[in-house]
Amino acid sequence: MTSTLSENTGARDVVRDPLANWPLPPPGGWTADDLDRLPIDGPNGELDLFKHVELVDGALILMSPQRRFHEYLLYGLRTALNEQAPGDLKAVMQMDVTLGPRQRPCPDVVVVGSEIAKDRSRTSYTPDEVHLVVEVVSPESEFRDREVKPRRYAEAGIRHFWLVENSDDEPVVHVYRLDPVTRSYVPTGVHSGRLRVTAPFPVDVDLAELPD
The missing domain is CATH 3.90.1570.10 (tt1808, chain A)
Structure with a gap:
């Protein structure tokens, strides 16, 4: 999931990078919009790490292999x-x-x-x-x-x-x-x-x- 969503600061548009502090959450915690900004692979090259994720009560859930x-x-x-x-x-x-x-x-x-x-x-x-x-x-x-x-x-x-x-x-x-x-x-x-x-x-x- 990728996108180029931005946040307007008034003076300029700043693109929020949810993985800037990985594995810590981004400033202010995870949001629903962050899921559209995540790449498929992880920041260290982990294949398909974010292919199937959820956000529940502000916590990012990485899904296990499907039975x-x-x-x-x-x-x-x-x-x-x-x-x-x-x-x-x-x-x-x-x-x-x-x-x-x-x-x-x-x-x-x-x-x-x-x-x-x-x-x-x-x-x-x-x-x-x-x-x-x-x-x-x-x-x-x-x-x-x-x-x-x-x-x-x-x-x-x-x-x-x-x-x-x-x-x-x-x-x-x-x-x-x-x-x-x-x-x-x-x-x-x-x-x-x-x-x-x-x-x-x-x-x-x-x-x-x-x-x-």
């Missing part, structure tokens, strides 16, 4: 959702959602408007553009996936959230909807074997036969 179960679920759910989504919605994989200046997680799957998804220059979506967030729990990020990220998505007003757990290499989908009064998620069902929901659009998916 096959994780990749299978991402591809399978995105494909199944797009087979059943109405024409004005589209499921996409691993696109950032900027929730605030210090919050830019990268959900596994998000559902956005199909016209928005056509813009291939985008590096991030805003909460009001997102209809559904799906997170597949990883062993190295269980606390973030189960505790931290759902709270941040709910606080940002994203109406639907699914959390996918691994149960003996079979997916179990925990479905939540937003309570607009408390800005927190309310569980509406746990699905194994088959996922049937009516929101954000009708979905009927055999979880044992996801596209591979």
